Amino acid sequence: xxxxxxxxxxxxxxxxxxxxxxxxxxxxxxxxxxxxxxxxxxxxxxxxxxxxxxxxxxxxxxxxxxxxxxxxxxxxxxxxxxxxxxxxxxxxxxxxxxxxxxxxxxxxxxxxxxxxxxxxxxxxxxxxxxxxxxxxxxxxxxxxxxxxxxxxxxxxxxxxxxxxxxxxxxxxxxxxxxxxxxxxxxxxxxxxxxxxxxxxxxxxxxxxxxxxxxxxxxxxxxxxxxxxxxxxxxxxxxxxxxxxxxxxxxxxxxxxxxxxxxxxxxxxxxxxxxxxxxxxxxxxxxxxxxxxxxxxxxxxxxxxxxxxxxxxxxxx
Numbered sequence: 001x002x003x004x005x006x007x008x009x010x011x012x013x014x015x016x017x018x019x020x021x022x023x024x025x026x027x028x029x030x031x032x033x034x035x036x037x038x039x040x041x042x043x044x045x046x047x048x049x050x051x052x053x054x055x056x057x058x059x060x061x062x063x064x065x066x067x068x069x070x071x072x073x074x075x076x077x078x079x080x081x082x083x084x085x086x087x088x089x090x091x092x093x094x095x096x097x098x099x100x101x102x103x104x105x106x107x108x109x110x111x112x113x114x115x116x117x118x119x120x121x122x123x124x125x126x127x128x129x130x131x132x133x134x135x136x137x138x139x140x141x142x143x144x145x146x147x148x149x150x151x152x153x154x155x156x157x158x159x160x161x162x163x164x165x166x167x168x169x170x171x172x173x174x175x176x177x178x179x180x181x182x183x184x185x186x187x188x189x190x191x192x193x194x195x196x197x198x199x200x201x202x203x204x205x206x207x208x209x210x211x212x213x214x215x216x217x218x219x220x221x222x223x224x225x226x227x228x229x230x231x232x233x234x235x236x237x238x239x240x241x242x243x244x245x246x247x248x249x250x251x252x253x254x255x256x257x258x259x260x261x262x263x264x265x266x267x268x269x270x271x272x273x274x275x276x277x278x279x280x281x282x283x284x285x286x287x288x289x290x291x292x293x294x295x296x297x298x299x300x301x302x303x304x305x306x307x308x309x310x311x312x313x314x315x316x
Contacts, residue, residue: 039223
């Protein structure tokens with residue numbers, strides 16, 4: 001039994017090491033797919049259509065403008081996820097504890113207020129909603145609420161949702177919004193490309209003669225198939241994460257609390273949404289935060305979260 005446990009741990013370690021090794025390969029793969037799509041839309045089909053004039057040129061111009069706008073937002077969101085630290089536990093972070101009772105303060109606060117980001121709240125030993133101190137044996141440190149250890153990154157991630165091989169990064173408190181925007185723009189971009197290339201794809205199976213070189217035709221075919229596959233798969237992920245945001249939970253938390261009827265961090269759909277995207281509507285669709293939101297909303301930093309004071313703390 002002990003030997004099998006060692007073998008399993010070794011296999012998991014090799015798997016995590018392999019995921020770390022993907023690194024720039026996945027980024028190059030994403031850029032490669034973008035390159036194929038760009039060639040199929042701009043170079044092969046709709047770029048040349050601008051020379052035809054009339055309604056065909058007007059339609060091609062509209063598709064190209066929308067395509068480039070969505071592509072720009074997609075790439076901006078993608079590299080924001082890749083390059084933004086999802087949030088790690090600060091080296092000097094300590095939970096306020098009563099060592100004799102082994103308890104820690106539940107993170108309850110006003111809507112967006114609460115104690116300052118650099119200060120720990122005062123303890124209230126009469127509060128019945130204490131939870132035990134969460135400690136990571138791998139990192140040898142205490143864990144803030146909603147924090148989980150990532151075996152691929154080798155550290156604890158604040159409000160960890162999952163480790164995504166496509167972005168070569170963990171998705172956590174500080175880049176979750178950027179990940180959602182990446183899914184959002186990817187879905188609309190791939191849907192646009194699928195619809196734009198659909199007539200050209202259907203032409204492959206017609207008896208009409210198709211103009212173009214073998215390379216351009218192959219790129220059009222491949223671009224349609226890839227974008228259709230991504231549009232369908234991303235739609236499923238997008239729907240799932242919309243439901244997670246609505247309930248103010250993460251993929252890990254949703255799995256772990258599946259038998260729990262109430263969730264202390266569920267503050268209502270509007271406030272749950274603002275816990276991820278902020279309060280400024282102008283910033284909702286771009287991978288950035290309003291400076292005032294970062295100052296007023298501790299949840300965006302991943303260490304403190306408003307919660308329902310009438311519910312006992314859920315341990316994760």
